[in-house]
Amino acid sequence: MDFLLDNDLARWAVLLLIFAAVVTIAMIVTNAATQRRGMRSRLRAQTGSRGEAAAAAATGAARLRGDQQRGAWIDIVNELEKRGVNLVSTRDQGLRRKLVAAGYEDPSAPRVFTLIRTIATLGFPILILAYAFISGTNVGLASSYFLAIFAAGLGYVIPILIVQVKADKRQEELLNGFPDALDLMLVCVEAGLGLETAFDRVGQEMYKSHPLLARHFAGVVLELRAGRSREDALRRFADRAGVDEIRAFSTLLIQSQKLGSSVAATLRVYAAEMREKRRMRAEERAHRLPVLLAVPLVGCMLPVMIGVLMVPAVIRAMRTVVPALG
Structure with missing residues (x-):
C-alpha cells in the first residue's frame, strides 16, 4: 500500500486493472446470459424455419432500391462473432426499430451498434485517464475511479442519443x-x-x-x-x-x-x-419565439441598455458629489 501511495504509475496501473476486471466480468456474465437466451430462441425457432425464410426473402425484396454495401464495421462484427463474441443485444427488436427509424436498415446494424457502444464505453475512460496521466494532472485514486465511471456512462449513452436525434430529424x-x-x-x-x-x-x-x-x-x-x-x-x-x-x-x-x-x-x-x-405546428413554433427570445434579450441586451442609460447619470452624480465631499 505504501508503494501504491508513493508511486503514481503503479496507482494508475492498479486502477486500470480494477476497471478492466469489472468490465470483463460484466461482459462475461452478459454474454453467458445472452447465449442462453439465444439457445432457447433457436430451439423454439426450429419449427418455424419456413416462416423465417419467407421473412428473409421479404427483407431482401424491400432492399432492392438501396445500395447496401458491406463495410469495415460489418467485417469486424463477423470476425468477432466467429471468435465467439456475441454482439446480439437482448433488446434486439426495440433497438432494430430505433435504428431503422434513424435510417440504418441493414440487418447487421444492431450488432454494429452494440460493438460501437462497447468500444465507446471502454475507450472513453481509457482516453481520459491516459490524458490525465500524460498531462501530469494529479488526480486521486477515488477521483480517478469516479471519473472513469462517468466517462464509461457517457460512452454508453452517447451512441443511443445520436441515434435518437437522427431518428427525430x-x-x-x-x-x-x-x-x-x-x-x-x-x-x-x-x-x-x-x-x-x-x-x-x-x-x-x-x-x-x-x-x-x-x-x-x-x-x-x-x-x-x-x-x-x-x-x-x-x-x-x-x-x-x-x-x-x-x-x-x-x-x-x-x-x-x-x-x-x-x-x-x-x-x-x-x-x-x-x-x-x-x-x-407552424403557428405553435411562431408563438414560442417570444419566449425563446426573452432569454438572450434579458441576458445580453438588457444589461447593455441599462449601462447606456445609467452611465451618464452616474458620471454626473460623481462629478457633483465627489468635489462636495472633498
Missing part, C-alpha cells in the same frame, strides 16, 4: 413532406390511377423535394410488386417511418379497403386534416 422531415404527398396522391387517385401506381407516381414526383419520403413510397411499391399483400405492405411502411400520422394513414387505407369505401374521399379528408396540423 428523419421523422420531422417525413412529417413536413407528408401533406404534400397526400395532395399529390389525391390528385392521382381522382385521375383514375390505382393505389400502387399512385404510390409510384408520388414517389417519382417527390424525389427531389422530399427524397426520404420518396424512398419510403418506393419501398411500398416494391413490396406490392413482389407479391406482398396491400395491408402488410402498408403496415410495414408505417413501421419503417415511425410517425404517428403515417401510421394513421396506413390504418385508414386498410380500413377503406376492407369496408369498400372511396379511397379518394378518405384521402381528401385526411389531406385537409394534415394541412391543418402543419399550419398549427
Whole structure:
C-alpha cells in the first residue's frame, strides 16, 4: 500500500486493472446470459424455419432500391462473432426499430451498434485517464475511479442519443413532406390511377423535394410488386417511418379497403386534416419565439441598455458629489 501511495504509475496501473476486471466480468456474465437466451430462441425457432425464410426473402425484396454495401464495421462484427463474441443485444427488436427509424436498415446494424457502444464505453475512460496521466494532472485514486465511471456512462449513452436525434430529424422531415404527398396522391387517385401506381407516381414526383419520403413510397411499391399483400405492405411502411400520422394513414387505407369505401374521399379528408396540423405546428413554433427570445434579450441586451442609460447619470452624480465631499 505504501508503494501504491508513493508511486503514481503503479496507482494508475492498479486502477486500470480494477476497471478492466469489472468490465470483463460484466461482459462475461452478459454474454453467458445472452447465449442462453439465444439457445432457447433457436430451439423454439426450429419449427418455424419456413416462416423465417419467407421473412428473409421479404427483407431482401424491400432492399432492392438501396445500395447496401458491406463495410469495415460489418467485417469486424463477423470476425468477432466467429471468435465467439456475441454482439446480439437482448433488446434486439426495440433497438432494430430505433435504428431503422434513424435510417440504418441493414440487418447487421444492431450488432454494429452494440460493438460501437462497447468500444465507446471502454475507450472513453481509457482516453481520459491516459490524458490525465500524460498531462501530469494529479488526480486521486477515488477521483480517478469516479471519473472513469462517468466517462464509461457517457460512452454508453452517447451512441443511443445520436441515434435518437437522427431518428427525430428523419421523422420531422417525413412529417413536413407528408401533406404534400397526400395532395399529390389525391390528385392521382381522382385521375383514375390505382393505389400502387399512385404510390409510384408520388414517389417519382417527390424525389427531389422530399427524397426520404420518396424512398419510403418506393419501398411500398416494391413490396406490392413482389407479391406482398396491400395491408402488410402498408403496415410495414408505417413501421419503417415511425410517425404517428403515417401510421394513421396506413390504418385508414386498410380500413377503406376492407369496408369498400372511396379511397379518394378518405384521402381528401385526411389531406385537409394534415394541412391543418402543419399550419398549427407552424403557428405553435411562431408563438414560442417570444419566449425563446426573452432569454438572450434579458441576458445580453438588457444589461447593455441599462449601462447606456445609467452611465451618464452616474458620471454626473460623481462629478457633483465627489468635489462636495472633498
